[in-house]
Amino acid sequence: MWEYTDAVRDHFLNPRNVGVLKDANAVGEVGSLACGDALKLYLKIENSRIVDASFQTFGCASAIASSSVLTDMVKGMSVEDALAVSNKDIAKALGGLPKEKMHCSVMGQEALEAAIRSWRGEPPVPHAHEGRLVCKCFGVTEEQIVKVIQENALVSVEEITNFTKAGGGCGECLEDMGEILKNVLAGGVSGKSAVGAKPVLIPDLRKSKTEAAPALSNVQRMQRVMRVLDEIIRPRLQQDGGDIELVDIDGKEVSVALRGMCTSCPSSRLTIEGFVQQTLRDQVEQDLAVREVSQ
Amino acid sequence: MSGAIRYFDNNATTRVAPEVLEAMLPFLQDQYGNASSMYRFAGRSQSALSKAREQVAALLGTSPEEIIFTSCGTESDSTAIYSALNARPEKKHFITTRVEHPAVLAIGQHLEKQGYAVSYLSVDGKGRVSLDEFAKLLNKETALVSMMFANNETGNIFPVAEAGALCRERGVPFHVDAVQAVGKIPIDLSMLPIDYLAVSGHKLHAPKGVGALYVRRGAPFRPFLRGGHQERGRRAGTEAVPNIVALGTACELAGRHIQEENTRVRALRDSLQSGLMASIADAVINGDQNNRLPNTVNISFKYVEGEAILLMLDQFGICASSGSACTSGSLEPSHVLRAMGVPFTYAHGSLRFSLSRYNTQEEVDFVVEHLPEIISRLREISPYCGFSDDAGESDVCPVSR
Structure with a gap:
């Protein structure tokens, strides 16, 4: 009852x-x-x-x-x-x-x-295909899970199931949900911008975590940052009606400006830290810092 | 809410029969002696236990020494299953069905984690098992088979006599969860090749908190609870004398009413079923109409969801249950209906009515009067109703387990 x-x-x-x-x-x-x-x-x-x-x-x-x-x-x-x-x-x-x-x-x-x-003439479900499907039983994507975690301050996998049904079927995705939850709680995933939060890695840019990354020259670093911005980060933000512009690269500090929907997005800080910076660190260099400048 | 309760959920639990209450009351009042004590005062408890044991044995067609009192059907199932498995620890294969009660199904899942191979016998669209398939599952490694006598959701009666015979041929112990069958259909263990059989008190008008387990003489047994000599060392713990007396009395009453169960109660059930089927479109009966308990009918109504139906029935004081996902707290519809391959369009809108000898024709008429209106109200709200017949049918959630 x-x-x-x-x-x-x-x-x-x-x-x-x-x-x-x-x-x-x-x-x-x-x-x-x-x-x-x-x-x-x-x-x-x-x-x-x-x-x-x-x-x-x-x-x-x-x-x-x-x-x-x-x-x-x-x-x-x-x-x-x-x-x-x-x-x-x-x-x-x-x-x-x-x-x-x-x-x-x-x-x-x-x-x-x-x-x-x-x-508005937009497709009914945002990112239906881009979002990684986590729960196959109930068709719940990672984006939906991240969203309910953030909007409702969820702290357990059971709560995610209560809110989205994810994990309520065969239960195979429960572990995956736990990982997503951990990432969100650690601030590693920003909500809206981190569609399918795991970036598609560009193979030749990927640095194995165990392998000591060779130091990049300034030119190499700039080239890679620009490429990751163009190929991974910008397309994601554009899916949400946002955009990003590279303002400057000074040593290991990357200055960017958010555009479009991102400028009014309350979670833009999360977008910068959780998505942009994390993606650049994963793809280019672990100690890069991203700074937002208003311009 | 209006006062009168129209109770159609007797497979969930039953009212305590007045005669049962009367029989157990003295043991809650003046006759509180511990059956194990030496004085005459306690001796009355002892003889009450003996009488109850005879009453249970009489209903099941067996001898009192083969009856162990437990706290519930679930305990009886667990005791029997682990008993048989622990007696033959080298055998690591367990067979049961996909439609068992969780009291057995959950043990199967637990055993899988313990390294057992577990076979789940499938059922057809009407919820029937195949004996041919069953025979193929039996092998030299099989430690135990557990099959229900009758299914709680559909009322289907399983071929336990035939399955038991196959087990006996191969020397495999056979446990039967008879919680839903006892008191509703005649069971004669002297004629059945069954080694263990679980009984629950509150399904046959005894109170909650008492069950029984039949262990055939000579069947391997390992106590589940240790720490006392009660039940001849097979189930430690001070006997719940009032509850056991209640179970005994309930069994005696059940034996007396078993004809009525299969005539008058059956007729009421049939009247309910035909009344509903005649007045509600897009409804189907789940289960095997030719071989089910006389008190149970399970009907699915397309395009509506079970919990919503139940809450509207509740407004009229009508108590029933549903196999819909939303009623269980789980997110998937009943494992029984899914095992039968009932389409989701129907599974979410399933209702089970289970009657008892306390139901009346007036109550049945009351349900037949009000349910059609409830279904049509909910269908007016539903986005699927009025669509072509296969609306949403292809849209199947890929849940396979």
């Missing part, structure tokens, strides 16, 4: 805004019959404001309640504000969810994001 709040019971037994919204111009769909829950969210957006919302949900009581409360929440919101709605906001609006059911609130947030993406 789950301990549901009165708000969950109310939204489950008397769901608001059920059904197809005929004049919807934004539709987001997440989940599947196979996975046990699915949500189709319909939005009508006028002048960048959500004027109407409805849903159809296949799933348990908390999935239905999360969908219902979400439609109530977003009505009247600007698109920008709606994008800032997190799964925590949805759970909070319901007076909380059992921890095992937090994935229902995550599903709501993902459907909202997917709907707005569809309205």
Whole structure:
């Protein structure tokens, strides 16, 4: 027997805004019959404001309640504000969810994001193919895992399962999830920018950790830094609508400036330290330091 | 919530029969003597244990010396399985089925880690095992076979007589988890080639916290609990006299009601099943309708999720259960339905109704009156309903275990 709040019971037994919204111009769909829950969210957006919302949900009581409360929440919101709605906001609006059911609130947030993406003409799921698939049973990518860890301050693998379902099937990825968690907690992975956090290594640049790396000349270092920026780092940031510019290389200090979406990204510091610097260290030299300059 | 409870979850647990409560009460009140003590006051506890042992033995068609009282069905299963394995430590092959209760399945998984080869007998779409496949699994290394008498989710009855005979031919001990079968169908151990058989009290109108294990005379045995001479040294620990008296009484009652179970209760179950199937579209029966417990029906409703159905039924005081992922705290639907290959479209929306002799036609009618409306409300919310018949069908989560 789950301990549901009165708000969950109310939204489950008397769901608001059920059904197809005929004049919807934004539709987001997440989940599947196979996975046990699915949500189709319909939005009508006028002048960048959500004027109407409805849903159809296949799933348990908390999935239905999360969908219902979400439609109530977003009505009247600007698109920008709606994008800032997190799964925590949805759970909070319901007076909380059992921890095992937090994935229902995550599903709501993902459907909202997917709907707005569809309205913008973007593919429904960001980085669906780029993100490394961690949980094959429930199709959860590393990016999704990193995101819930950061947004909900998770500290255990069990919590990640509660939020994303990852690891709840065959359990083969539990170890992998533990590694991801460790990396995030150690600050080694930045959220949004570190799509599929493990960079694709350019073979001829890769330095074996055991092998003492030969000292690089200034010119060699500059060439390699530029190449890694162009071939690995920039493409990743561009996937998120951001960009990066090399400003200067002074000895082992690399100065960069973030561009595009990255400039307004609250986790830009993580992006610099966790992703840019780490990637450059992995690929070029272990003692490189990256500094962000505003320009 | 309205007051009346319509209880259709008797495979989960049962109400304590009034006669059972009456029989056990003195042993919770004045008759508290330890059955091992020497005075006459304690002797009453001792004779109550003997009577209970005879009552259990009578229901199972065996002799009282072959009955050991335990704390629950799970303890009985563990005792039997480890007993047989420890008696023949050189043999490292264990056979069970994919649809066992976790009390057995989890031991299988544990044994795998201990270096055992474990074979899980598969089932077909109706949840039936194949004896041919079973015969092929048996080999010289096989230390034990454990097969359930009847499945808790579908009610399917397993061919334990035939499987036991195959084991006996090859000298392999045979354990049967009969927790769901005892009291619902006649069991005569004098006619069955079974070495160990597990019984649970609370599934047949005794309270929780008591079980029994049948150990055939001569079957290898190693105590699971040590530290006392109780149960002739086979299960240490002061006997739970009130619970054991309750189990004995419950077994005697079960024997008396077994005809009713297979006539009146069966008819109620059939009435529930046909009533629901007639009024709800896109529903299928899970399990083998020709060979299942008289009290159980498992139905899947397409496009809706089990937990949501249960919570809506709960609004009407109707208690049932589901094999959906969301009800168990696990994230996958029932291992039994998955082993049967029930498509996810149906597995998530499965409901089990399990009746007892305390159910009435009025209660059945009440369910048949309210469930169709619940299913259609949930289907109105569902994004899949109204789609073509195979909506989402191809979208199968690649869960294979």
